[in-house]
Amino acid sequence: MSDSPRDRRRVYVKHLRGLEKALRSENRSAATEARRSLAHLRYGLVEGKQHQASVVAFRRGQPQDSEEKKVWLLLGGLFALHPLNWANPPGPRSLGSSLGRLQKKLGSSRVERRLSALLAMDRDSLPHHLRQTVRLLSSHDVPVHYEQLLDDLVVLLGRNHRGDLASDVRLRWASEYSMPVSAETPQDSPDFPETTE
Template identity: 45%
Template sequence: MTEPMTVRDRRQAFVDNLYARERGTRSKNPKYAGDCRQALARMRRMFSGTRQQTEAFEYVFPYDPPQAEQDTWLLVAGLFALNPQPPRSRKGRRTFGASMGELKAKTGTAADRRFTQLLARDRDALSHHLRQTVRLLASHGIPIDHHQLLDDLVVLLGENYRGDHAHQIRLNWARDYHVPARNGRSTEAVADNDDEEPEPGDAS
């Protein structure tokens, strides 16, 4: 008898599927590549309104997000579609602060104010500010670790967004933003694979 997937397993499978969609856009199979591009476009449109958000449901709900996390999973799907890039490395995790630190390395102190504002945003305003910031990262070709981002946002946008765990997440982001040598962003190789990918599977 197959053991049921834990919430962490389901989060992992959900984000793995997002990355599979990105890889699929570079497939040598034109139909598959087109399907993946269409999927990303639908997820991207979810920020346009409630009706458009429903187009993203088929990419999220097969992975059975806990009810308290549904909005966060949908948000991460949309954020991924705004900046669909493979992660820097398959080894370890990379916080959003590390991605912002890479932006600072490219743009200088202009990133400081934006990052400070991001850390200071309360739960209600964080989603909007993240959308703006992710677009900026995309414009500079800076990837995001969406596995780590989902885990972090489940806390930052959850009921305990003022708790100790949320505070520690913000500290982790700040540390990785201000101490680039510790997150190794100058030495990590882009994890990319142009081989033919299987179609993203369902969550069964």
């Protein structure tokens, strides 16, 4: 089995999806443990307390790069705020597509303003705006494709956050925002299979 950075990210997101599944479990012990783990992951969003999230975030492994470790902690915190994963959507997968789905649901110009703000944020400001965005998506039960978001954040918050790859991520978010998406959520449709990495 390969141990590439991308493979490690997949294992991490699979671990997070396992928490989501346990949270909905009828097994009270599993659901309680999942709630406890999600509470620890939320510390990944609190400056100076990220180490408390690392116990859960790095349980199945961790990235070798210290910058990427911070991204994993941020993503774990975002997932803990809104553990509704958009598993293998057909077509667009970015945060822009989730915001596009929200726009179609609400018909509000505030969603487009939120996307514009995200696209304009620098590396230091982006995490705060991501928290607000994920909370907004959570309040309307719009799923997030966390595996894609992790890959995107590794670029946007990494060493080359001003390079061509970061521009490509922002362009994809903007273009996928306007693409048509299904009105179904993963729970509504059996056509959203779980990944089995």
